[in-house]
Amino acid sequence: MKKIMNAIMLSCMNATCLIEKKKLVPISLIKKMQLSMHLSMCDGCDNYQKQSDFIDMLLSKQQENTKMIDTFLLEEKIFKKLNA
Numbered sequence: 001m002k003k004i005m006n007a008i009m010l011s012c013m014n015a016t017c018l019i020e021k022k023k024l025v026p027i028s029l030i031k032k033m034q035l036s037m038h039l040s041m042c043d044g045c046d047n048y049q050k051q052s053d054f055i056d057m058l059l060s061k062q063q064e065n066t067k068m069i070d071t072f073l074l075e076e077k078i079f080k081k082l083n084a
């Protein structure tokens with residue numbers, strides 16, 4: 001019975017790896033079910049997933065803000081200050 005449970009249940013290390021992996025590549029249905037089962041029972045990994053999602057959201061906002069900077073305008077300002 002213990003061997004079957006070990007095969008079904010993910011360790012916390014494997015669960016957190018899957019949390020990150022599923023953001024980048026699709027994972028199998030079995031892995032999704034294992035992860036879902038683990039997250040329903042493990043508060044630590046559930047919190048990890050929430051914090052990881054929050055960090056990703058902040059980073060994506062940061063990237064959006066970075067894209068809006070007009071580098072040409074900045075370059076002009078720098079040249080004007082250099083030549084002043």
Ligand SMILES: [Zn+2]
Binds near residue numbers: 011013015038045
């Ligand atoms: Zn866990």
